[in-house]
Amino acid sequence: MSKASRLGLLRDPDFGRLFAATALGQLGDRIVFLALPLAALEATHADEFRLGLLAAATTAGSLLVGLPAGAWVDRTRKRPVLAGADLLRALVLSTVPVAWWAGTLTIGWLYAVALVHGVLTVFFDVAYAGFLPHVVGRGRLLEGNAKLSAVRSVTSIGGPTVAGPLAGLAGAPAALWASAAGMAVSGLLALTVRTREPRPEPGPAPRLGREIGEGVRFVFGHPVLRAVVLGDAVFNLFLVLYQSMLLVFLTREAGLTPSGIGLVLSGMGCGALLGALLAARISARVGQGRVIWLASLATCPLTALMPVARPGWSLYAAAAGLAALSLGGVVRVVAQSSLQQALTPDRLLGRTSATARFVSWAGIPLGGVLGGVSGAVFGATATLWTGAVGMTLSALPNLLSPLRGPGAGAVPVPRTPA
Template identity: 80%
Template structure:
């Protein structure tokens, strides 16, 4: 059976290895998402502001190295960066349970680990997105992104389901050992991928500033990519405000234990998995551009169900709203990632990926801080309301762009989508 015939990319050995590495790495990442704030909340009794600051430190890497990371990644083979980032992240995370057992763990230790882990994650994500077109070819980007999103969604279900009971049984700090193991195994699996992209041609006089400006200019000068980045920036700012207080709300307002919190987050994973399975079909039926703004407009308002919830059945209804948010988010991200990869020349893949991350993720640390400040000043419930409204408004930039009527992935020379 040829590589291009059904059942598709999963029968390609190297894509299968990337698929398995993604599963293990994302499982570790999902465990971090639950366990790291729980370490602050339970083991260190951190207040709302400190939990928000921890969220900001986790994502501050996008601001610190977001733009230069793309230029550096474009100079080397992406697979090597992915492997190194995975292995070092695993090592850094393992210091938290060691410090806890030695009675040395402090909130500042958590901040430092979150910052280093976040910086390494920037390099990993930029390399990961840039490596996929080399591995599967541009004609199969939609299929590749959809399949990888599907396995990430599965780990979104299984990660909290594993992490919640594990945190209750052995403590949140020890749970991070499972996260470190997942990332280490991800790096070792990526080491077995045989496909090598060509080593980038070295520039006679590489200049970091000029390379950064080239990637930034390509993204900001492209109407479709510019709209996507603006919508993502708004969405991510308010999503992080929402998420920063979500765990506080679930534990302190709804009275959920770690197992219950894990079930709520697993429900979000179920929505994300359904979104990954439907993404290609929905994009084909609705149109590749309209699906990007419709996904947010339809699903984000449902996050308002959470601040309305009280202990009991209304909490389960609110969890369904979070699952819908994840469904729409994955459909949107698959469409956006495929659009970005299709429009970007090979030599700029790393820089465009890093620029997109910098622009759209740059507000995430601010979102964490604003979430903590808002939670301290007005409470978790009010912060969830602000986040729900802001996420809904994130559909405006793409609705007001050429993406409103785009029905299929354009060629990079399509005059309507040219710079």
């Protein structure tokens, strides 16, 4: 294979800039994933319930602005939204180390930062999903999503590897400086992308309710998209429930230090990277539709290895199970993201992405709260068992949809966007 073939879309300057911005932004986001709950443990001595509430606050933005964000983003060009959201996220995160050094950091402050960061992330993600088809073209969406997933996976490895030792040396709140810096540079890079999608054509007087309803009807009126978002909703609820007690289990039951936890999470990043590298090949062999439910069935049950793990070989096996979960998750997400973008007309890209995200993420705050309550009442181990079973059952909506039928191998792509 020639070098040009291997690089593919990376030879395109605009995709290269978007790729670099994604790398830095995702590195910052992965540091947040580890450093924010560690900051709550270290600086405020938060218990299991408060950690669950923090996880809920991180994702509550999807419920607060998830549907309106799609309508608002569809009214404008996407690139300025990407850059603005990244720069504002950097500013918000930088307040945590400042408050810590000033001696004023509280769990309430962390809740507020998590909530605002989550709202900005909604706008970023909705605009990102709508901007990518304009940068790469609809015919190369699978390649584009796979390459971007690969760089996200690399940062999943590097983020915890950086955040763990940094939190150990300088304190978890200080580690968020690195996160803020990555997002700030990501926002500046997004401004250098030269692709300009057409300005949305003016239609009737904007009516938020009507615009939101159009996106919701499109998603739920399509049997494939409906199954995908419902399966994601179940998976995400139980994933967050699982994750809300994972750090507690690794710290208190497995006896790991922040550096050790970083290595476990980096292993998940390795699985995600392998999944991104194999996603296009697996989708071509198995079928872009069929791989969505097969990936879940093959990897979610392995998360049950963690609640039975103890220091030693069983912990290594459990970490490998989490890596497999990440591998399957990336393969599934690349396939279904490309499918969603390919099936959606240009004028509905933002609203379809927002609707899918709203439904898929609707259970995430609930998962965080339930995880905290379950951890406080039943303990971290029982909560991990519940999460493992729930994630496995998330394949059911897709198994009961056209994705399981004889036509699931390939999904037709409209030649001309509506």
